Amino acid sequence: MGKATVIPFGPQHPVLPEPLHLDLVVEDEVVIEAIPQIGFVHRGLERLVQTRDYHQFIYIAERICGICAFGHSMGYAETVEKLMGIEIPPRAEFLRAVWHELSRVHSHLLWMGLAADAFGFESLFMHCWRLRERILDLFEATTGGRVIFSVVKVGGVTRDISPDMFERFATTLSGIKGEYNQICKAFLTDASVKNRTVDVGTISQQAALDQCMVGPFARASNVNNDIRALGNGAYGALSDFKPILDSQGDCYARVKVRALEVLQSIDIINELIAQIPAGDIAVEVKGSPALGAEASNVLEQPRGECYYYARGNGTKNLERMRMRTPTSQNLAGMTTALAGCDLADVNMIVLTIDPCISCTER
Amino acid sequence: MGSFKLGKMTFGSLFKKPETILYPVQTRPAPLGLKGHIQVAIVDCILCGICMKRCPTGAIKVDKPAATWSIDRFRCVQCGSCVRECPKSCLAMDPNYAKPQTQKSIESVSKPTASESSEEEKAAKEALEAKKAAKIKAALEAKAAREKNLT
Numbered sequence: 001m002g003k004a005t006v007i008p009f010g011p012q013h014p015v016l017p018e019p020l021h022l023d024l025v026v027e028d029e030v031v032i033e034a035i036p037q038i039g040f041v042h043r044g045l046e047r048l049v050q051t052r053d054y055h056q057f058i059y060i061a062e063r064i065c066g067i068c069a070f071g072h073s074m075g076y077a078e079t080v081e082k083l084m085g086i087e088i089p090p091r092a093e094f095l096r097a098v099w100h101e102l103s104r105v106h107s108h109l110l111w112m113g114l115a116a117d118a119f120g121f122e123s124l125f126m127h128c129w130r131l132r133e134r135i136l137d138l139f140e141a142t143t144g145g146r147v148i149f150s151v152v153k154v155g156g157v158t159r160d161i162s163p164d165m166f167e168r169f170a171t172t173l174s175g176i177k178g179e180y181n182q183i184c185k186a187f188l189t190d191a192s193v194k195n196r197t198v199d200v201g202t203i204s205q206q207a208a209l210d211q212c213m214v215g216p217f218a219r220a221s222n223v224n225n226d227i228r229a230l231g232n233g234a235y236g237a238l239s240d241f242k243p244i245l246d247s248q249g250d251c252y253a254r255v256k257v258r259a260l261e262v263l264q265s266i267d268i269i270n271e272l273i274a275q276i277p278a279g280d281i282a283v284e285v286k287g288s289p290a291l292g293a294e295a296s297n298v299l300e301q302p303r304g305e306c307y308y309y310a311r312g313n314g315t316k317n318l319e320r321m322r323m324r325t326p327t328s329q330n331l332a333g334m335t336t337a338l339a340g341c342d343l344a345d346v347n348m349i350v351l352t353i354d355p356c357i358s359c360t361e362r
Numbered sequence: 363m364g365s366f367k368l369g370k371m372t373f374g375s376l377f378k379k380p381e382t383i384l385y386p387v388q389t390r391p392a393p394l395g396l397k398g399h400i401q402v403a404i405v406d407c408i409l410c411g412i413c414m415k416r417c418p419t420g421a422i423k424v425d426k427p428a429a430t431w432s433i434d435r436f437r438c439v440q441c442g443s444c445v446r447e448c449p450k451s452c453l454a455m456d457p458n459y460a461k462p463q464t465q466k467s468i469e470s471v472s473k474p475t476a477s478e479s480s481e482e483e484k485a486a487k488e489a490l491e492a493k494k495a496a497k498i499k500a501a502l503e504a505k506a507a508r509e510k511n512l513t
């Protein structure tokens with residue numbers, strides 16, 4: 001038995017896409033304990049909400065995170081709509097869901113690229129990001145932006161998608177699907193991928209439940225938790241939605257869940273486009289949230305369940321806005337997964353929870 | 363199980379045209395509706411200041427007395443609120459990005475003052491303004507007096 005040593009890991013580290021600091025207590029190359037520390041990119045959004053009116057805050061909300069930008073603007077808008085009792089037109093709900101699923105595809109492809117990079121499979125990384133560019137092109141053509149879209153507003157959406165554009169969606173997505181299946185095969189059957197991921201950082205279903213894990217991280221441990229299954233908004237129109245689950249709970253299972261969710265999202269987009277109703281894309285929103293009115297909302301972000309809470313105070317500015325993001329739920333699970341792993345596997349395990357520290361710190 | 367699962371795709375890439383372009387020489391055509399930069403048709407602008415109020419970043423300044431509309435392109439986040447809210451539809455989102463600059467600056471456009479070209483009109487306008495100011499002053503004085511009486 002060697003002596004325990006503390007190795008600082010992050011906030012700047014080649015494999016960490018996000019500023020997370022970990023104190024790794026290591027004994028003989030085995031991590032006994034990992035103590036996470038965050039707070040490097042805190043921006044104080046909860047205070048900022050009092051300085052901008054509720055229409056303007058949506059542009060701040062979508063800057064919480066560069067990858068789930070669409071999800072945050074959608075979640076915020078839905079919360080304020082609940083707060084003020086606004087019904088948005090069904091077409092707007094469908095458009096939001098289509099864009100949201102598209103951003104899930106791009107988020108998962110980005111993550112799979114990063115994972116491939118972390119286990120040293122550079123060409124797989126490049127192919128993932130090459131496909132992701134096509135999704136970003138679709139975003140650029142429909143919303144005018146590649147990362148920040150500014151297309152959701154309280155009361156609906158600001159841009160419509162034309163039937164021609166929907167056709168382009170269909171051809172691009174089916175093109176991606178063909179190539180993506182090959183990438184998927186590499187992820188799921190290649191020996192070098194399996195060597196790095198199978199039986200690494202295993203979390204049991206009970207531990208996942210105990211630590212309230214969410215998103216693909218929980219679903220890989222067989223926890224049936226997917227907010228889309230509640231059928232909020234346009235998700236209610238899906239004929240048969242079943243969350244993708246896996247019972248292994250190791251890094252490989254998490255790769256698999258995300259890999260299959262991309263295909264599932266593409267199917268969802270096609271299904272939604274096939275039944276999108278015609279009509280308005282926004283309703284006029286007048287007035288302000290009532291004094292003391294409260295609303296909460298949940299949304300399945302690419303990384304898991306995100307919870308929103310808002311309280312009005314009778315003025316245009318909200319009294320309080322709180323978001324509980326998926327990564328903040330998953331950090332506890334991450335430290336559990338890290339305990340007892342090899343030092344060389346730390347980067348793989350940290351990546352497989354898909355940490356978004358910018359989201360966590362808001 | 364086995365290796366080289368990506369071989370087919372990697373090999374295929376050898377015969378495809380590159381996904382990337384030679385950037386400064388070639389550029390991608392900007393898609394229609396790209397959020398490039400805000401443009402103002404100043405002749406139609408009535409200097410109402412609604413765009414200034416709606417802008418979440420405070421990038422726009424409308425100065426009514428000086429008849430200028432100015433934008434700080436470094437603050438603008440291309441959200442498009444001003445374009446949606448302008449009552450005269452004189453703002454537009456141009457699908458080309460603004461040119462990079464080495465120094466921060468504020469772009470300002472003045473409203474042409476063609477309608478005020480003749481001296482007479484100017485004088486009439488000034489008289490009107492003076493009248494208005496006198497009215498406001500009188501009202502304020504009356505209000506002050508009222509408040510004094512109350513206390």
Ligand code: SF4
Binds near residue numbers: 402414
């Ligand atoms: S809202 Fe339109 S008309 Fe009013 S000041 Fe701005 S640009 Fe001019």
Ligand code: SF4
Binds near residue numbers: 417422441
């Ligand atoms: S686009 Fe948005 S940020 Fe830019 S000037 Fe208009 S309102 Fe302001």
